[in-house]
Amino acid sequence: MSINQTFEEAKKRVSDLRDLLDKYGYHYYVQDKSVISDADYDRLYKELVELEEQFPNLVSNDSPTQRVGGTISSGFEKVVHDIPMLSLGNAFDENDLIEFDNRIKKLTDKPFSYICELKIDGLAIALKYKAGKLVLAATRGNGTIGENVTQNIRTVKSVPLRLKKPYTIEVRGECYMPKSSFVVLNEEREENGEAVFANPRNAAAGGLRNLDAKETAKRNLSTFFYTVADFGEMTANSQEDALKELDELGIRTNHERKVCETIEEVWAYIQSFLDKRTQLPYEIDGIVIKVNEFEAQGEIGYTVKAPRWAIAYKFKAEEGTTVIRDIEWTI
Numbered sequence: 001m002s003i004n005q006t007f008e009e010a011k012k013r014v015s016d017l018r019d020l021l022d023k024y025g026y027h028y029y030v031q032d033k034s035v036i037s038d039a040d041y042d043r044l045y046k047e048l049v050e051l052e053e054q055f056p057n058l059v060s061n062d063s064p065t066q067r068v069g070g071t072i073s074s075g076f077e078k079v080v081h082d083i084p085m086l087s088l089g090n091a092f093d094e095n096d097l098i099e100f101d102n103r104i105k106k107l108t109d110k111p112f113s114y115i116c117e118l119k120i121d122g123l124a125i126a127l128k129y130k131a132g133k134l135v136l137a138a139t140r141g142n143g144t145i146g147e148n149v150t151q152n153i154r155t156v157k158s159v160p161l162r163l164k165k166p167y168t169i170e171v172r173g174e175c176y177m178p179k180s181s182f183v184v185l186n187e188e189r190e191e192n193g194e195a196v197f198a199n200p201r202n203a204a205a206g207g208l209r210n211l212d213a214k215e216t217a218k219r220n221l222s223t224f225f226y227t228v229a230d231f232g233e234m235t236a237n238s239q240e241d242a243l244k245e246l247d248e249l250g251i252r253t254n255h256e257r258k259v260c261e262t263i264e265e266v267w268a269y270i271q272s273f274l275d276k277r278t279q280l281p282y283e284i285d286g287i288v289i290k291v292n293e294f295e296a297q298g299e300i301g302y303t304v305k306a307p308r309w310a311i312a313y314k315f316k317a318e319e320g321t322t323v324i325r326d327i328e329w330t331i
């Protein structure tokens with residue numbers, strides 16, 4: 001066969017393999033569903049690696065084989081957030097929520113509902129996609145200036161290197177370490193005589209802000225996204241719809257979310273998580289309550305520091321237990 005014919009065949013096969021691996025990766029890392037055995041996945045992955053080695057100019061940086069870069073960064077570039085990454089006001093009891101509800105009712109006469117989301121205890125990140133390709137990932141930093149952690153985020157399997165549609169958007173979310181990975185990591189560090197991490201959030205921060213992306217890749221980090229900073233081609237008019245659109249684009253969102261018509265319903269939802277919280281495979285430190293409709297959000301607006309249309313109900317410090325070796329510590 002002529003080299004061209006082989007090249008054309010290889011190009012087609014590389015494209016098919018990428019689509020397959022992206023699809024299986026999406027089910028496994030974004031939807032937590034495995035639709036193919038690990039052995040079959042590895043076989044397809046190996047075939048793609050071999051074809052890309054044989055035809056180097058078929059390699060593109062959105063290939064699943066290109067997640068872990070080889071170079072070690074000397075430092076993190078600074079990134080200016082075009083839209084500041086703000087923080088949330090806090091509520092600590094039912095009365096704080098009722099006051100929040102009263103404030104909202106004074107600030108808009110449009111009909112509105114609330115949406116409740118779990119408050120993931122991780123590291124806030126912003127991702128930029130250009131025509132569906134991941135082009136930049138940055139930490140929150142001080143809200144205006146963050147760090148460029150693109151090479152590190154690319155190693156996080158739940159982050160799509162390309163979206164299901166060629167959208168140009170910016171999304172924000174939380175990068176976190178699952179509880180199970182946290183326990184294993186601390187056991188390893190304990191055995192190696194290294195300092196253990198106090199909580200999964202610190203372990204995620206240490207993993208993400210590591211100058212060697214190969215280290216990040218070992219930390220088994222994951223993500224949940226919850227905010228769209230630049231909507232690009234997205235058409236959602238509410239937080240609920242925006243989260244659905246993100247799901248359709250292949251971006252991982254947390255499905256423990258509920259639209260509530262009244263603050264009483266919000267309170268009931270919060271109560272329901274007081275127990276469920278310890279069963280979750282990731283740490284949460286509260287529930288975020290947001291006005292669901294974007295038109296009402298626009299009318300309610302922002303303070304300098306935070307959106308007026310959202311509040312974080314904070315749980316009391318978790319009476320969790322972290323097993324370090326065979327000793328149980330209650331923290």
Ligand SMILES: NC(=O)c1cc2c(=O)c3cc(F)ccc3oc2nc1N
Nearest residue numbers: 086087117118119120174226288307
């Ligand atoms: N940790 C979280 O799980 C979480 C955090 C935020 C924010 O920090 C946040 C900050 C804003 F300025 C606006 C909306 C937000 O929505 C959020 N929603 C969430 N689910």
